[in-house]
Amino acid sequence: METVVGVERNDEGKFEESGFEKSSSSLSSPKLGADPVVYKLVRIEGDGRFVPATDDEIMEVGNLLADDKIEMHLVADTGQTGGCISSERTSSGIPQLENSEGLSQSENTEVDAGKSNVHLEENDPSSAPSMNESHINQSGSVGECSNPPNELVEGQSSASAECTSLNPDFSKLKGEICLDNLSIKELHETFKATFGRETTVKDKQWLKRRIAMGLTNSCDVSTSSFVIKDNKLVNKDKEENHNNLGSDSAKAPAVRTVNDNCKDSPINCSDQMENLQAVSGERLRNSSIDDDFGAEDLNTEERAAKRVRKPTRRYIEELSEVESKEHSGKSVASTKNSGLRQISIKSNVRPFKMARMDSFGGSGVEVPYVCRVRRSRPRKNVMALMGFHPIGMSVAATLVKKALVVHNTQPNNESGDEALKARSVSEQIQQPVTTAEPEKDKQLSAVDSIDQGQNVEPKHIDPSGDTSDENVVTVPTGKGGMRRKHHRAWTLSEVTKLVEGVSRYGAGRWSEIKRLAFASYSYRTSVDLKDKWRNLLKASLAQTPQDKKINSRKHASAMPIPAAILLRVRELAEMQSQVSPNLSSGKPVASAGRNGLMEFGEVNC
DNA sequence: ATTAGGG
DNA sequence: CCCTAAT
Structure with a gap:
């Protein structure tokens, strides 16, 4: 490459x-x-x-x-x-x-x-x-x-x-x-x-x-x-240490x-x-x-x-x-x-x-x-x-x-x-390890970041997802146990990356996507990607049919996912479901991906 | 180890 | 998100 x-x-x-x-x-x-x-x-x-x-x-x-x-x-x-x-x-x-x-x-x-x-x-x-x-x-x-x-x-x-x-x-x-x-x-x-x-x-x-x-x-x-x-x-004084x-x-x-x-x-x-x-x-x-x-x-x-x-x-x-x-x-x-x-x-x-x-x-x-x-x-x-x-x-x-x-x-x-x-x-x-740190990497980057189609994390705030046990919520589980569930809001750039990854490697190849597109995000497991994609899909399908309610959300803060993305998601989904049967030849979605990308970019203008 | 799905 | 079953 x-x-x-x-x-x-x-x-x-x-x-x-x-x-x-x-x-x-x-x-x-x-x-x-x-x-x-x-x-x-x-x-x-x-x-x-x-x-x-x-x-x-x-x-x-x-x-x-x-x-x-x-x-x-x-x-x-x-x-x-x-x-x-x-x-x-x-x-x-x-x-x-x-x-x-x-x-x-x-x-x-x-x-x-x-x-x-x-x-x-x-x-x-x-x-x-x-x-x-x-x-x-x-x-x-x-x-x-x-x-x-x-x-x-x-x-x-x-x-x-x-x-x-x-x-x-x-x-x-x-x-x-x-x-x-x-x-x-x-x-x-x-x-x-x-x-x-x-x-x-x-x-x-x-x-x-x-x-x-x-x-x-x-x-x-x-x-x-x-x-x-x-x-x-x-370094001007490289020599100066070593035995003390x-x-x-x-x-x-x-x-x-x-x-x-x-x-x-x-x-x-x-x-x-x-x-x-x-x-x-x-x-x-x-x-x-x-x-x-x-x-x-x-x-x-x-x-x-x-x-x-x-x-x-x-x-x-x-x-x-x-x-x-x-x-x-x-x-x-x-x-x-x-x-x-x-x-x-x-x-x-x-x-x-x-x-x-x-x-x-x-x-x-x-x-x-x-x-x-x-x-x-x-x-x-x-x-x-x-x-x-x-x-x-x-x-x-x-x-x-x-x-x-x-x-x-x-x-x-x-x-x-x-x-x-x-x-x-x-x-x-393993003991003295981790220190919880409130790392902010929430960015409300607007649609412009989508234009670039790439992650334009507003600030280079360590997207490597270095930890920080941000929101850890304990949820009671049926059997009396307690499971801790930490939530990490998906940023726009993440979503974008995910979409792009799917377009490139195909939905389902999550480990690939994880490694390639999400290499820098240490959290976000392949499973997460999968789940997110599922959600996106759901969202896109739920929304696209009725173009009305695109952003009518009064809680705009909660759901920033631009319609454009959802749109592309839906397309990708369609392409995948259609093309995937034939695509046993490798990276089927690639073309579809580009297509989608183009469209994506255009739509965004 | 990865994926798909249900919860 | 988490968990599990199935590959």
């Missing part, structure tokens, strides 16, 4: 944990045949989360890409995956952290050794011919982002920059920006331009970093230099944020990337710290941009007791070794009372300590045991893998032990 943009974090140690494997397997292998493009193009949220981009986004990015492309390819030639991996491997110097822990070192080293083996095997291009395919992908993606090792920061930034085009009001911030020279006022303006909202924070440093982060969409932002060029962060974890972290506790961690400790950072939940956990801590500044923006901003964890796939059970149990003691104790040093470190550095924090410093901002309210239904116990979190899973998987390798040179109980740890870790991890 069009531009293929592979984006990967290029943090050191990135390839250690599940990063590499995960990206190669989950991004390329699954549906390569179906539609590779979508899987290659990824954008990274401010929090480091990967979000598959949508077609629209692809287009969007495509333009901006024109320039960087050349440069990137050049880079890709020199710093390809192989070199990258090897250098990463060695430079990612596993330990550093252990010293501060000083326990069960033997075990740690064992594990690390195992890990090394695993990754060497799997990542070494020469020894893994079967990985060719994915490797290509990697070189495409990693290559773009992987500059020579010593330029990791910039590399990552550039990678992220590609994706940043999705940020608000970017255009005017192009070129070189030197935040250092800006006054607070200017910073505020820039901030607003960048994030689309104001801030009351007067901490220059913070503002600069925040903006820099926003612009580069990277968490790898230096604390001392803020020059942004072409959406890339030019314990002392450093003890140094400036108040200002320290996740980003600082990223900068200061690559390992930490990569781990965080892998264990997003951990980040979110940390963020909780930081939230409280930030609050010490008394600036409530600090808090909200931080969270908004670094919102991490993708909503749990589903229910986190209502095991109230579990929560009240000493998760603090237990988890801290159980995580001090193995591949989760980062967690333990943090735990040490900042003993975090896993106590509930109802509100902070008078700001009234609530920072939910735990959110187990994701909908509920008794889950398979197996899941509960495995660590249901996507990430928790990956961690667990990794650990298990390591354990397996170790197994070769170690007693059996060892592996079992590891697995156990993995479990407990993911268990713990």
Whole structure:
């Protein structure tokens, strides 16, 4: 198709944990045949989360890409995956952290050794011919982002920059920006331009970093230099950290944020990337710290941009007791070794009372300590045991893998032990997660957005549907149970996308539509799409016959669905029902889709 | 795992 | 939206 943009974090140690494997397997292998493009193009949220981009986004990015492309390819030639991996491997110097822990070192080293083996095997291009395919992908993606090792920061930034085009009001911030020279006022303006909202924070440093982060969409932002060029962060002091974890972290506790961690400790950072939940956990801590500044923006901003964890796939059970149990003691104790040093470190550095924090410093901002309210239904116990979190899973998987390798040179109980740890870790991890955030992405975009036929989300307010347990209503179920039903109003753009998706791929191919047209909306399952379509259909059929009542609704706010859309829905429905019999040849509706689209556009004029 | 339908 | 049956 069009531009293929592979984006990967290029943090050191990135390839250690599940990063590499995960990206190669989950991004390329699954549906390569179906539609590779979508899987290659990824954008990274401010929090480091990967979000598959949508077609629209692809287009969007495509333009901006024109320039960087050349440069990137050049880079890709020199710093390809192989070199990258090897250098990463060695430079990612596993330990550093252990010293501060000083326990069960033997075990740690064992594990690390195992890990090394695993990754060497799997990542070494020469020894893994079967990985060719994915490797290509990697070189495409990693290559773009992987500059020579010593330029990791910039590399990552550039990678992220590609994706940043999705940020608000970017255009005017192009070129070189030197935040250092800006006054607070200017910073505020820039901030607003960048994030689309104001801030009351007067901490220059913070503002600069925040903006820099926003612009580069990277968490790898230096604390001392803020020059942004072409959406890339030019970091003047790349060398300056690396071996001061314990002392450093003890140094400036108040200002320290996740980003600082990223900068200061690559390992930490990569781990965080892998264990997003951990980040979110940390963020909780930081939230409280930030609050010490008394600036409530600090808090909200931080969270908004670094919102991490993708909503749990589903229910986190209502095991109230579990929560009240000493998760603090237990988890801290159980995580001090193995591949989760980062967690333990943090735990040490900042003993975090896993106590509930109802509100902070008078700001009234609530920072939910735990959110187990994701909908509920008794889950398979197996899941509960495995660590249901996507990430928790990956961690667990990794650990298990390591354990397996170790197994070769170690007693059996060892592996079992590891697995156990993995479990407990993911268990713990899943706790401090999610923070409910009132994310507004309601837009009452009028019909004009329909004109474009694409999602013209008024504000780029993170359509990635990052969570937020917005309206969660509990509904009594017949059998005395209570099921939580959260409602998410369908925005116009969503509907539009759905319609377009149906027109393109046909009604019924919801998983496809979900992946392609709704890639950026993490909520909205294929089932949701189906349901919505059903409703649309119903609506369109109910309305079209009698053209009278089109908008006679007095509650216009409730039902904004433009007649035009309904119209198209009906047509599509007809076409589908008619054509589908014959269309066993693939994508039948395609033509119909275009047709409908045209008509759609015309109708809208 | 995805889809279709009923609730 | 949720839930389930059927693929």
